[in-house]
Amino acid sequence: MLKLEPNHKIKIDTGEISEIFSSIQGEGLSIGxxxxxxRFRSCNIACDYCDEHDKLNFKDMAVAEVIDSLKILERDSGPHEYVSLTGGEPLVYSGFLKNLMPELKRSGFRIFLETNGTLSNALRQVLPFCDMIAMDIKLPSVTKERSFFGEHEEFLKVAILKPAFVKMIISKDVLIPEFLTAVKLIARVSPDIPLVLQPKTDLKDNSLESGIGEVLSSLVSLARRELKQVRLIPQTHKWLNIQ
Ligand code: SF4
Incomplete structure (x- = not known):
């Protein structure tokens, strides 16, 4: 993943793709x-825990190349439930997505958008093609980035026009008032939106922080007072040692 520089030119006829592969969804409500x-290369923000920092290789790929690669994988290792557009931040490439996503639908794929939930205008442009949206809410105490609560609320109002859920990465640094701000933000849009809490996983040995279990348990209770569906789900693909 490469943090997008202000002068970085994003093309619309090709996308910067760092990898296309078949695997098991290891996060969120579609786990397993x-x-x-x-996987798109660049992101508009830079989370402290990002596991994509070392994936700098990419290829400029046209829509037809992406579709061909996916069809081969579907033939050789399918069936697959969805094509997950992930990153980086796929919505950085909304111009390219407007070309890619209709072609994916025409080819019979269902589309799962994994997004950091900050680019609502970009989401509006591709919303009709999304079958499921997995949106992050970023807590500054965990990401060491600035707050995106305003952007997240705008994004969520658009996202819930489709099936959608919210994911929050939690570390021991989490500040409870910040967490409650995020939960209330979701509840204002709709208390029916599912929330997945995901403990931060160590990039080197895939372990969880010691003592995080108790923190998570109390956060589930706090969130459940505002929201109807709250789950704690760790990143399973790291434990299974799959991509
Ligand atoms: S939003 Fe996702 S891809 Fe972007 S820096 Fe954060 S974790 Fe990495």
């Missing part, structure tokens, strides 16, 4: 399903 993944 077989998905195809299209």
């Amino acid at each position: 399903e077989k998905h195809l993944f299209v």
Whole structure:
């Protein structure tokens, strides 16, 4: 993943793709399903815990190349439940997505958008093609980035026009008032939106922080007072040692 520089030119006829592969969805409400993944290179923010920092290789790929690669993977290792557009931040590439996503639908794929939930205008442009949206809410105490609560609320109002859920990465640094701000933000949009809490996983040995279990348990209770569906789900693909 490469943090987007202000002068970085994003093309619309090709996308910067760092990998296309078949694997098991390891996060969120679709955990355990077989998905195809299209990973975009760049992101508009830089989370402290990001596991994509070392994936700098990429290829400029046209829509037809992406579709061909996916069809081969579907033939050889399918069926897959969804094509997951992930990153980086796929919505950085909304111009390219407007070309890619209709072609994915025409080819019979269902589309799962994994997003950091900050680019609502970009989401509006591709919303009709999304079958499921997995949106992050970023807590500054965990990401060491600035707050995006305003952007997240705008984004969520658009996202819930489709099936959608929210994911929050939690570390021991989490500040409870910040967490409650995020939960109330979701509840204002709709208390029916599912929330997945995901403990931060160590990048080197895939372990969880010691003592995080108790923190998470109390956060589930706090969130459940505002929201109807709250789950704690760790990143399973790291434990299974799959991509
Ligand atoms: S939003 Fe996702 S891809 Fe972007 S820096 Fe954060 S964790 Fe990495």
